[in-house]
Amino acid sequence: MRVITKIVFIVTLISFWLVSTSLFIPTDNIQICVLTQTKITALMLNTNAGVYKIIADGNLLQKVTPENTIKLFNKVDSVQLIIDDKDYGKYKYIKLSGDNLSELKVKLINPDRKPRIYQNNLSFSSLDGYLKIINEVLLDNYIAGVTEAEAGSRSSLEFYKVQSVLARTFALAHINKHITEGFSLCDQVHCQAYYGKPKDLNTFTAIEATKNLVVVDESLNLIVAAFHSNCGGQTANSEDVWGSRTSYLKSVTDSFSVKMPNSKWERKMLKDDWLSYLKIKHNYPSDKEEGREAAFNFKQDTRKVYLECSTSKVPLKNVRTDLQLKSTYFSISEIGKDSVLFKGKGYGHGLGMCQEGAMRMCKLGYKYVDVLNFYYKNIQLIDLHKLTFFKDE
Ligand SMILES: [Zn+2]
Ligand SMILES: [Zn+2]
Numbered sequence: 001m002r003v004i005t006k007i008v009f010i011v012t013l014i015s016f017w018l019v020s021t022s023l024f025i026p027t028d029n030i031q032i033c034v035l036t037q038t039k040i041t042a043l044m045l046n047t048n049a050g051v052y053k054i055i056a057d058g059n060l061l062q063k064v065t066p067e068n069t070i071k072l073f074n075k076v077d078s079v080q081l082i083i084d085d086k087d088y089g090k091y092k093y094i095k096l097s098g099d100n101l102s103e104l105k106v107k108l109i110n111p112d113r114k115p116r117i118y119q120n121n122l123s124f125s126s127l128d129g130y131l132k133i134i135n136e137v138l139l140d141n142y143i144a145g146v147t148e149a150e151a152g153s154r155s156s157l158e159f160y161k162v163q164s165v166l167a168r169t170f171a172l173a174h175i176n177k178h179i180t181e182g183f184s185l186c187d188q189v190h191c192q193a194y195y196g197k198p199k200d201l202n203t204f205t206a207i208e209a210t211k212n213l214v215v216v217d218e219s220l221n222l223i224v225a226a227f228h229s230n231c232g233g234q235t236a237n238s239e240d241v242w243g244s245r246t247s248y249l250k251s252v253t254d255s256f257s258v259k260m261p262n263s264k265w266e267r268k269m270l271k272d273d274w275l276s277y278l279k280i281k282h283n284y285p286s287d288k289e290e291g292r293e294a295a296f297n298f299k300q301d302t303r304k305v306y307l308e309c310s311t312s313k314v315p316l317k318n319v320r321t322d323l324q325l326k327s328t329y330f331s332i333s334e335i336g337k338d339s340v341l342f343k344g345k346g347y348g349h350g351l352g353m354c355q356e357g358a359m360r361m362c363k364l365g366y367k368y369v370d371v372l373n374f375y376y377k378n379i380q381l382i383d384l385h386k387l388t389f390f391k392d393e
């Protein structure tokens with residue numbers, strides 16, 4: 001009897017511990033602030049699937065059927081609710097609460113925008129003169145939306161898998177990014193692009209196939225899931241771009257991306273403009289022959305970090321930002337008497353997954369795990385539920 005009591009006690013303790021360690025991970029819902037780039041004062045809602053309840057300032061007002069049309073207007077510190085042209089008054093906080101399968105169609109009236117579909121719950125309040133909208137959405141639905149927004153629609157299923165693992169990893173690593181504003185992540189590239197429910201249902205197949213998988217480094221920390229459009233044939237080291245070394249953002253030679261759409265770019269510039277930019281911004285010796293020679297005939301066969309002459313070192317990442325170049329991976333040659341030509345490779349910072357290279361790999365038959373291991377070094381894929389479990393050991 002005493003033994004059984006002891007076993008029950010231990011089992012209870014273990015299950016309590018398992019529950020409490022997994023509490024940190026929002027495997028069900030995640031709060032995303034949506035339509036954050038738009039200053040919205042009026043919108044219209046219809047159910048697209050499932051059943052919704054309208055909860056206004058904590059009180060259940062009524063259920064919504066597909067026949068109902070809901071209109072919301074921003075008022076001073078409150079939201080006016082109109083259902084089928086009947087005025088229900090003003091509230092601080094209005095929530096449309098659905099279930100796992102429910103969807104709402106959101107049509108902005110002011111400003112006028114095309115409708116979008118959002119899955120699960122939406123809540124509305126007034127902030128600084130505009131409607132603030134939070135989509136409380138199942139993590140998998142959110143990841144599917146991000147996967148399409150970041151990968152583009154009509155990508156291959158295998159590439160969606162690559163992008164979905166990275167989107168999940170990013171979301172969990174940045175779950176507190178906007179916590180002081182009352183939500184987890186915004187819907188812009190500041191966090192991850194998210195436009196609501198994806199159009200390509202293959203994204204959901206990718207989510208299922210990579211269910212709960214995230215990328216961790218050797219110490220079982222979620223990686224910084226950096227990616228870019230095209231590396232130009234060689235990815236970059238994190239220390240060369242961000243100044244901090246990682247065990248996984250390591251430069252690799254990538255032949256897969258070299259013939260893809262964003263693999264090359266060109267920019268013509270007047271010699272005088274180039275020299276004065278270098279002089280003013282970097283105190284570069286533009287008036288010396290050696291400086292001019294190095295500035296007009298700069299070559300990168302493999303990625304460099306600086307444009308150098310004997311007395312000066314100009315960080316290429318600054319040149320890229322200042323001149324709004326597609327990448328830091330460029331060479332320079334003289335054309336005619338007055339100009340120089342920048343011949344560049346790739347598009348983006350060059351860190352981590354190269355999207356066009358990864359798409360090519362998937363087309364050639366590589367699996368998403370191969371792609372992730374190619375672009376990120378010394379990584380593992382693990383189930384997010386095991387994350388805190390392993391780390392506590
Ligand atoms: Zn954000
Ligand atoms: Zn590449």
